[in-house]
Amino acid sequence: MDSLLAMVEGFMYPNEIELQWSVLIVLYPYITGLVAGAFILASLERVFNVEAVKPTYRLSLLTAFAFLIVAPLPLQLHLGHPERSFQMYLTPKTDSAMAMFGFVYLWYLMGVLLLEIWLDYRRDIVLKARSSTGFVRDFYRVLALGSDNISARSLEIDERLGRFVTIIGIPSAFLLHGYVGFIFGSIKANPWWSTPLMPVVFIFSAMVSGIALVMLLYMVVSWLRNKEIDMACLDTIARYLLYAFIIDFSLEMLDLIHRMYEADESFKSLDFMVKTRLFTSQILMQIIFGTLLPLGLLVLTQITRLTVAARKNLYAIAGVLTLIGIFAMRWNVVIGGQLFSKSFLGYTVYKMDFATREGLLPAIILMVAPFFILWGLILILPPWWGEEEEEEAPTSLPG
Amino acid sequence: MTVDRRQFVLTSGKYLIMTGAATRAFEHVMAGTPEAAPEYSVFDHWWAMAIDVELCIGCGGCVRACKQENGVSLEPFFFRTWVERYHVPEGDIEHPMVDSPNGGFDGFPERYRAGDGSKDFFVPKLCNHCAHSPCVQVCPVGATFESPDGVVLVDKDYCLGCRYCVQACPYGCRYIDPKTHSVDKCSLCYHRITKGLTTACCEVCPTGARTLGDLKDPSDPIHEFLRTNMVQVLKPQMATGAKVYYAALDGSVR
Numbered sequence: 001m002d003s004l005l006a007m008v009e010g011f012m013y014p015n016e017i018e019l020q021w022s023v024l025i026v027l028y029p030y031i032t033g034l035v036a037g038a039f040i041l042a043s044l045e046r047v048f049n050v051e052a053v054k055p056t057y058r059l060s061l062l063t064a065f066a067f068l069i070v071a072p073l074p075l076q077l078h079l080g081h082p083e084r085s086f087q088m089y090l091t092p093k094t095d096s097a098m099a100m101f102g103f104v105y106l107w108y109l110m111g112v113l114l115l116e117i118w119l120d121y122r123r124d125i126v127l128k129a130r131s132s133t134g135f136v137r138d139f140y141r142v143l144a145l146g147s148d149n150i151s152a153r154s155l156e157i158d159e160r161l162g163r164f165v166t167i168i169g170i171p172s173a174f175l176l177h178g179y180v181g182f183i184f185g186s187i188k189a190n191p192w193w194s195t196p197l198m199p200v201v202f203i204f205s206a207m208v209s210g211i212a213l214v215m216l217l218y219m220v221v222s223w224l225r226n227k228e229i230d231m232a233c234l235d236t237i238a239r240y241l242l243y244a245f246i247i248d249f250s251l252e253m254l255d256l257i258h259r260m261y262e263a264d265e266s267f268k269s270l271d272f273m274v275k276t277r278l279f280t281s282q283i284l285m286q287i288i289f290g291t292l293l294p295l296g297l298l299v300l301t302q303i304t305r306l307t308v309a310a311r312k313n314l315y316a317i318a319g320v321l322t323l324i325g326i327f328a329m330r331w332n333v334v335i336g337g338q339l340f341s342k343s344f345l346g347y348t349v350y351k352m353d354f355a356t357r358e359g360l361l362p363a364i365i366l367m368v369a370p371f372f373i374l375w376g377l378i379l380i381l382p383p384w385w386g387e388e389e390e391e392e393a394p395t396s397l398p399g
Numbered sequence: 400m401t402v403d404r405r406q407f408v409l410t411s412g413k414y415l416i417m418t419g420a421a422t423r424a425f426e427h428v429m430a431g432t433p434e435a436a437p438e439y440s441v442f443d444h445w446w447a448m449a450i451d452v453e454l455c456i457g458c459g460g461c462v463r464a465c466k467q468e469n470g471v472s473l474e475p476f477f478f479r480t481w482v483e484r485y486h487v488p489e490g491d492i493e494h495p496m497v498d499s500p501n502g503g504f505d506g507f508p509e510r511y512r513a514g515d516g517s518k519d520f521f522v523p524k525l526c527n528h529c530a531h532s533p534c535v536q537v538c539p540v541g542a543t544f545e546s547p548d549g550v551v552l553v554d555k556d557y558c559l560g561c562r563y564c565v566q567a568c569p570y571g572c573r574y575i576d577p578k579t580h581s582v583d584k585c586s587l588c589y590h591r592i593t594k595g596l597t598t599a600c601c602e603v604c605p606t607g608a609r610t611l612g613d614l615k616d617p618s619d620p621i622h623e624f625l626r627t628n629m630v631q632v633l634k635p636q637m638a639t640g641a642k643v644y645y646a647a648l649d650g651s652v653r
Contacts, residue, residue: 005475013495013524013571015477020562020575021473080560080580087540087559098563099539188637189533342571342653343499 003351010346019338019350023331024074024359027366030204031071032328034370035121036203037210038047038064039113040171044240046166058383059221061117066374068109069267074366075101078358097183108176112169117381119162123150124385143380165376174368177206184333191266192337197255199384204248211241211327216319219312231308235301238315241322242298249291252329269344276341277347282332293317412448414460436593444548445614446527447602447642449624450523452649454608457482459503461600462611466504468588468599477574478502479585480525480600489516492651522645522652523609526551526572526585527602527633530640534564534573542583549614549642550589555581569637587611614642 004017042060044050076082092099126148129140178199185198214236221230230382259267274282297318301311335350353359415476460507466473466600482503486496498508499603503521511519524634528551529535535551542557543564555644558581563581576583586592586605588598594604621644624630628646644651 002475011483011499014475014481014499014502015565015574016571016572074560078561080562080575080582081558084557084559087557090541093538093541096537096539096541096563098537098561103541180510187533187537187567189567289416302546316595320566338566342569345495397576 001068003231004348007349008346009192009348010341011343012341012346013174013318016338016341017348019335019348021334021338021376022078022350023335023352023360023363024078024366025089025328025329026334027074027363028071029177029184029334030209031067031074031366031370032180032325033202033206033209034213035064035068035071035108035210036173036206037208038067038205038214039129039173039210039213041214041237041240043166043173045172046163050230050236050240053240055230055233056218056237057321058381059119059218060210061113061120061169062377062383063214063217063370063374063383064210065117065371066377068105068113069373072101072105072365073369077362083126085139097122097179097186100179102378104176104179108172112165112172116162116165116169118145119158119165120131121157121381121385122158125381127148128385133150172233174203174205176282178203186335190337191315192263192340193247193333195255201248201251201255203327204244205253205326207244208241209250211244212326214318215241215315216323217374219316220370221321225384229312230309234315235311238298241318242246242295244304245295246296249252252291266344268291269340271334273347274341277349278332281328282336284335286325286332289373290321290328294325296323297321321397346399380392419544428537432479436597438639439593441547442617446528446549446592446600447612447614447621447622447644448525448528448587449612450645451524451606451608451624451628452645452647454458454556454606455482455521455523456606456608457484457503457507459506459604460605462502462504464599464603465585468591469586471583472577473504474577475501475504477577477583479572479583480523482507483522483524483652484510485517485649486511486517486519487651489518497593520649522648523600523632524570524572525589525643525644527570527639528585528587530642531638533567533569533637533639537563537567539563544591546622548615550587550592551584552586552589553582555579555583555585556580556633569634569639570641612650621633 001026008017025073038060041053042057042064043225045053045057067231076085087103088099088209092103122144125140125144125238127150129137129144129148181199184193185195187193215234218234218237259270294317297314300306338348339350340347356359446580456602459482461480462478462482463637464465465471465478468478471477471479476590480502481499482566483497483499484507488494489495498507498510507521510513513519516622520530528549530545530549532543532545540557540559541560542559543553545551555576560582562575562579562582564573573582573584575581576584588596588600591598592611600612608625610621612624613619616620624646625644630644630646631648632641633648634646
């Protein structure tokens with residue numbers, strides 16, 4: 001740790017030299033953003049009747065769920081006293097932004113996402129339980145929570161209730177991620193964070209990252225299943241990605257221009273930081289390769305007539321770049337916000353460990369884990385359950 | 400009324416669980432109680448500190464005394480109080496040169512020569528014990544709190560170690576204690592002031608640059624200090640209700 005001292009430039013308050021929030025706290029807004037974004041994509045079909053994205057509806061929900069399960073883990077791992085985290089539920093301090101995390105999280109997990117997934121899958125779970133034997137039957141019976149009624153009337157109730165949950169789910173997804181933005185945006189001590197735009201920027205960047213992720217997953221899953229990609233669906237998703245991206249980028253530029261024009265006491269310090277220690281992650285990774293390039297590619301697909309293969313390739317490249325760009329954005333917010341001194345007189349560095357509790361290794365594991373969870377979820381609840389059945393036996397439903 | 404065995408077990412079980420829960424809850428309530436000092440009433444005091452910048456000679460005695468008194472880690476990243484040296488080129492208060500080697504623990508090696516129109520001075524820093532503390536506001540479990548006598552304290556046994564308060568403090572006064580993994584900061588030597596003593600840093604200051612003051616005590620010299628000096632708090636634009644008052648504070652100090 002002493003080597004840190006040699007890397008400090010200018011003056012830091014002595015307690016500031018060591019960074020408080022590590023790469024794990026970068027993952028937290030990144031992962032919750034993917035959750036919120038994936039959910040909002042799913043709700044496009046359900047609430048706004050964008051029929052074209054239907055093939056990704058269930059995949060979006062399962063993706064959101066897989067990432068939501070992992071979302072609190074980086075926080076938990078980062079705490080000095082993880083064993084006390086339960087106190088946030090028992091004795092929350094109501095005027096602390098962070099105290100509400102557990103409640104917002106639980107509400108979103110139990111009140112929205114699980115309920116919506118269950119309602120949407122209930123018919124298929126019941127059918128699976130009926131057509132299976134032994135352990136598999138018991139397993140799906142448990143998943144059905146004892147329900148066995150799939151009459152037309154009960155399915156209609158499922159549908160209406162599901163739609164209602166989704167309608168509540170949209171503001172909830174906004175709340176989940178806007179709230180993460182508020183945690184940073186409400187810190188007046190830190191000018192890099194303190195802006196009322198922060199929650200809004202977080203919401204739109206969440207939509208961008210979530211849509212990009214589901215778009216990529218849909219392409220990968222189709223390829224693994226050896227199925228044709230529904231290009232109408234993919235084109236529509238890419239178009240929504242472009243729209244969300246334009247709003248997100250405009251908001252971030254507004255923030256930047258506003259800071260540059262105001263040039264308050266913190267500006268010189270922040271400007272210097274962006275041009276030096278944050279140059280790679282902010283200018284290169286976030287703005288040029290993570291935003292302008294994918295935006296350009298997406299615009300290209302809109303204004304030219306490209307072949308299906310070319311569009312697929314461009315979408316794939318744009319999607320990957322977008323995910324990298326949004327990760328860089330989270331990095332620049334969380335890490336960047338701690339690299340400069342609150343005295344505006346100096347800069348420190350972030351040294352990431354590898355195999356420590358808050359090192360790179362656990363970060364990689366936490367980032368890979370949701371994909372394994374998603375894989376498991378897809379095995380248990382295949383998003384294409386209904387499709388196969390419709391193809392094989394287009395008869396009326398039993399029940 | 401007859402009570403069968405089943406009912407009896409259920410009812411007594413409930414009472415047992417409730418008693419246990421109540422005991423746990425009471426322990427948590429008591430965990431935030433100031434250290435026992437029978438003669439001391441929290442409602443009779445409102446603590447503050449007066450610092451005269453012109454009197455500080457940068458000896459670092461306060462930093463050493465604080466670390467010893469409060470068992471603060473000796474590594475150069477953990478300070479409940481520290482001293483900064485300012486070197487301000489003539490007329491350029493926006494670009495001071497500041498250093499604080501090891502927080503001033505070892506004093507300051509000579510660095511600047513007089514006579515080039517610049518000015519040099521020392522600024523002792525510590526928790527400002529804000530009346531509207533941003534750190535207290537953000538704590539998710541209330542482990543850090545403002546006591547009724549105006550001291551911002553931390554309940555180490557309740558702190559989650561989430562570090563949100565460290566981010567929220569505009570003055571850089573908080574750190575994570577490497578031994579306890581809970582947050583730590585200046586407690587204004589609460590264990591001393593509640594027994595009628597002054598803080599360790601004020602006790603050892605050879606020039607009287609820093610003095611503890613009780614704003615609720617009409618005879619406390621801090622009243623004269625505030626009346627006879629032009630005083631300022633750090634970063635007044637943060638509106639935190641800081642209670643460490645500086646006399647002769649230069650505009651370059653942040």
